[in-house]
Amino acid sequence: MKKKLLSMLLAVAMVATMLTGCGSDTTTTTDDTTADDVAADDATADDATADDAAAGDEGGAASGDVQVGIVLPTKDEPRWLQDQAQFEAILGDAGFTNQVLFSQGSSATEKTNVETLISQGIDVLIICAQDASAAAAAVEAAKDAGITVIAYDRLITGTEAVDYYVTFDSFSVGVAQGQYLIDNAPDGTGIPLYLYAGAATDNNAFIFFEGAWSVLQPKIADGTFVIANSSEAEALKDSAELSREEIGKIIGQVTTDWDFNVAKSKAEAHLTAAGADMKGDVLVLGPNDGTARSIADVFATDKDVTSFKITGQDAETASVQYVIDGKQSMTIFKDTRTLAADSVAMAVAVLNGETPATDTTYNNEVKDVPAKQTDIVVVTQDNVKEALIDSEYYDASEFTGLE
Numbered sequence: 001m002k003k004k005l006l007s008m009l010l011a012v013a014m015v016a017t018m019l020t021g022c023g024s025d026t027t028t029t030t031d032d033t034t035a036d037d038v039a040a041d042d043a044t045a046d047d048a049t050a051d052d053a054a055a056g057d058e059g060g061a062a063s064g065d066v067q068v069g070i071v072l073p074t075k076d077e078p079r080w081l082q083d084q085a086q087f088e089a090i091l092g093d094a095g096f097t098n099q100v101l102f103s104q105g106s107s108a109t110e111k112t113n114v115e116t117l118i119s120q121g122i123d124v125l126i127i128c129a130q131d132a133s134a135a136a137a138a139v140e141a142a143k144d145a146g147i148t149v150i151a152y153d154r155l156i157t158g159t160e161a162v163d164y165y166v167t168f169d170s171f172s173v174g175v176a177q178g179q180y181l182i183d184n185a186p187d188g189t190g191i192p193l194y195l196y197a198g199a200a201t202d203n204n205a206f207i208f209f210e211g212a213w214s215v216l217q218p219k220i221a222d223g224t225f226v227i228a229n230s231s232e233a234e235a236l237k238d239s240a241e242l243s244r245e246e247i248g249k250i251i252g253q254v255t256t257d258w259d260f261n262v263a264k265s266k267a268e269a270h271l272t273a274a275g276a277d278m279k280g281d282v283l284v285l286g287p288n289d290g291t292a293r294s295i296a297d298v299f300a301t302d303k304d305v306t307s308f309k310i311t312g313q314d315a316e317t318a319s320v321q322y323v324i325d326g327k328q329s330m331t332i333f334k335d336t337r338t339l340a341a342d343s344v345a346m347a348v349a350v351l352n353g354e355t356p357a358t359d360t361t362y363n364n365e366v367k368d369v370p371a372k373q374t375d376i377v378v379v380t381q382d383n384v385k386e387a388l389i390d391s392e393y394y395d396a397s398e399f400t401g402l403e
């Protein structure tokens with residue numbers, strides 16, 4: 001036990017160092033692992049405290065090899081490779097045994113991953129859900145096995161089985177996207193506004209849209225902007241606040257499913273259907289970087305679109321290059337170093353029998369989940385170097401055209 005306590009203290013010290021921004025391993029790397037790698041092949045296990053791992057387990061068939069299990073959604077989006085890189089940077093020294101598994105876009109794989117981790121005897125599960133409500137069954141199984149569940153980035157809804165939540169300030173993400181479009185809109189009124197959203201299965205998609213709507217709606221209601229591609233949003237233009245059901249109706253029309261191809265074909269269909277009055281200088285609410293690049297590529301090839309401003313989020317390297325090149329107007333830096341460090345610090349607290357520090361709560365439809373929230377940073381051509389290079393998140397050599 002003494003050994004376990006010592007390793008926990010070391011881990012806390014290490015996480016504290018990372019939180020103050022002094023971590024030495026701060027460069028994000030992307031690997032070239034392909035989507036068809038089986039989850040088990042990606043597992044990393046650190047055996048530093050393996051002999052202590054079973055301490056505190058209540059028995060059962062658990063092998064007791066792994067203390068903390070981490071489940072991430074997919075390797076197909078660079079966003080989650082950033083998180084993986086940060087976890088890998090921290091976990092080697094975290095002082096507990098761990099395993100990272102990917103769900104590859106499948107709730108069924110996610111459930112199997114959780115079951116695998118339960119059978120390994122984990123005490124803490126850190127999980128970024130593939131689908132907010134489908135993940136409930138997986139975390140309930142974990143809870144039944146006495147495991148503490150930490151939702152990572154995406155809240156799991158409709159279940160009591162979520163103990164903690166680590167997240168970025170997702171409402172602010174949406175506000176920042178909407179406000180960027182307002183601040184950079186062309187002069188005049190009747191400016192076409194194309195809305196796109198994330199996957200309806202992701203609770204964050206609702207929060208992002210709610211944030212964007214909170215600032216865009218007055219501009220739509222007073223005729224400054226005209227919605228080009230959503231009759232549901234148009235019908236709700238006088239409502240300052242939307243219910244979840246109303247947001248769901250809009251998302252139903254303009255969802256990208258967080259998928260580049262869906263985003264591309266929707267953008268193509270919308271521009272094909274749009275009349276001349278919905279072309280010219282236009283604004284596009286792009287929900288995240290991957291989909292924004294797809295949509296931007298489509299808008300860039302329409303000769304009747306004279307100019308467009310488009311938002312994103314995640315500061316993926318490809319989008320940072322798009323921002324530098326003027327092909328995507330902005331992105332939002334969500335520092336995955338902080339999110340990974342916060343969740344690891346929570347796991348350490350739980351393993352030490354302490355209550356993790358939280359600063360807010362998020363309601364998941366059945367309970368207020370104690371949460372730790374991280375601020376976001378808007379990135380444009382003007383501050384890309386300061387936000388992403390000077391902060392050592394990326395290396396300047398990863399980009400061209402940076403001054």
Ligand code: BGC
Binds near residue numbers: 153313
């Ligand atoms: C995350 C975004 C990400 C999106 C698609 C959201 O839940 O917060 O950062 O772009 O999922 O993976």
